[in-house]
Amino acid sequence: MTTRWKAVIIVIGLVAALAAGMATAALLDIEIAQGNGQGQGHAYGNLKKVISKYDDPMRGMHHEITYRDVFQDALWYQINNPQVAEETRVECFTVVGMLHEGNTADLTEDQYETLMEAVELVWGPAIISAIQEELTE
DSSP states (O other): OOHHHHHHHHHHHHHHHHHHHHHHHHHTTOOOOOSOSOOSSOOOSOTTOEEEEEEETTTTEEEEEEHHHHHHHHHHHHHHOTTSOHHHHHHHHHHHHHHHTTOGGGOOHHHHHHHHHHHHHHSOHHHHHHHHHHHHO
């Protein structure tokens, strides 16, 4: 076996180990931190944290509302609203991408303001007060 084949086998083994680690993290529902944590805006480390629960046993409905749900719903509402300025819609789309990657630590102050304005438009006082309590802790 030549040195080249040995190198190929080692690279394939490393890629397989990385894939296995990521698959294990996904199965165990582990949040993988991204970004450097040096962002200027506010960070929500655990986007899966439940803010509120919706239970309606008569209709057989139940749902947990997480930070990710709140933020993404508010941002998508802004993105799909034709009355919103194009710059704001682009900014909202950028923040949606960051939320999708779990990278809220790098939000700028402008992005944070855009996010909070969107949340205030879509969600009610219970959700907004829960977010404000989280910020003061």
